[in-house]
Amino acid sequence: MTETGIPPLLDGLRIPEPDELLDGAVVVSQRMHTRFRGTTVREAMLLRGPAGWAEFSPFPEYGPAEGSRWLAAAIEAGWHGWPAPVRDRVPVNATVPAVPTADVGRVLDSFGEVPAVKVKVAETGRTGPEGVEEDVARVAEVRRLRPDADLRIDANQSWDHGTALSALPRLAEYDLEYAEQPVAGIQGLARLREALAAAGTEVRIAADESVRKETDPLAVARAGAADLVVVKVQPLGGVRRTLGIVAAAGLDAVVSSALDTSVGIAAGVALAASLPRLPYACGLGTVALFTEDVAEDPWIPDAGRLVVRDRPVPEAGALVRLRADEDRQRWWHQRLRTAWAELAATS
Structure with missing residues (x-):
């Protein structure tokens, strides 16, 4: 240690x-x-x-x-x-890239029925007022098409403080489960979280880049910068190390993909299946974003869940x-x- x-x-x-x-x-x-x-x-x-x-x-x-x-x-x-699992199924979310509103339904249909949907916002180069309008429209369309799904957004740390502070109250109207890395840096998250609370906007903040790109991933928890952490096996160095980071942080975790093949998704499933608590659907359904996967039996969710099974084998x-x-x-x-x-x- x-x-x-x-x-x-x-x-x-x-x-x-x-x-x-x-x-x-x-x-x-x-x-x-x-x-x-x-x-x-x-x-x-x-x-x-x-x-x-x-x-x-x-x-x-x-x-x-x-x-x-x-x-x-x-x-x-x-x-x-990897360590032995403690559950045999892992709930997963659909992921909607920063597509035009007209394409949202097509993307959602590729995932089938899922318990949660993550919507990408703040696409690079579209972080001003027009971009926020597009983001709000995309989130509204997801909520219309999936009224019962848990809904979260991911800005990939692309908003500045002012934009995040104005955009998140509007997006919160669609009953957000959480907002993932809306601004850059640990201090940026802590400042935004404090400002949202002062404004009476109730949105949980999830840290992603501020966990996996920091030399000290636990700094997020110590700074009170997030309500939960998003963890990815490859960037954090493996299943065992990530389990240790989550335990030391003392925050709930969402396991997400680093845009892996089915071979890489297996590690994410191993992590999610090993966590003592798993209160949120995980971002491990991203194989559906590829036109073709390497595996004989790709890890595509069934009824919004991935079954913990033998790891996929690439097809020759x-x-x-x-x-x-x-x-x-x-x-x-x-x-x-x-x-x-x-x-x-x-x-």
Whole structure:
């Protein structure tokens, strides 16, 4: 245990050498139905270890330090496995990207019936008044089409304080379950949370980027900056480490996807299935955003839930169809090696 109370990466588990990790590795390129998080194509490196298939897929802009946490999660998954579950089903939310209002129904239909819906707001470049109007219209359409669903929004820390303070009371009229990372930074969240309370606006605040991008994820809880935390297995370094972070934070958690393939979603399900409390539906239904997944049996929710089962296995034909070109294979091989060097130096 570190001085901050956060478990170290892999916490004594063996770190295989790069050549062992890369033996049989393949990089896939999956297209998306709709632009999400600024991308229409998601690349991921799939690794095959003795415990099963694992995913290493830090976003392209992440450097070796961040990448080392994603690699630790892949090593845990493929070489060591996960803790035993305490539940056999995990509720999941639908995710509606920042699409025009006319497309909301199509996106929702791709998820089927779900207990909750997360709506993306504050799309990059659309964070001014016109963007807020579009966000309100999108949320209103989701509420119209899914009147009984729990509804949450995610701004990916794109609003400034003033915009968040004016937008959230309007969005709260649609009975929000919570607002995820409306502004940047721990202090930004704490300031906004205080201002909303003073204005009489009752909206729970969830921290995402302020947990997974900080060197001290527990700082959010200490600062009183959030009511709950959104946790993702790969960015936080694995299932065991994330369980330790949630326990130390003392806040309820929502388990979410990092836009993973079904192979990566398995780790998120393992985390959600292992948490002592799971009061919120999880953001683990994102495989539906891809035009094709790698798995023989993709982890698509059934009646708004993912069943805890044996982890997915990539389908041989899909690995051929989705395989990235050789330049991208080499790029990802080098990326894993630099992340491994960082992980080995800090573990």
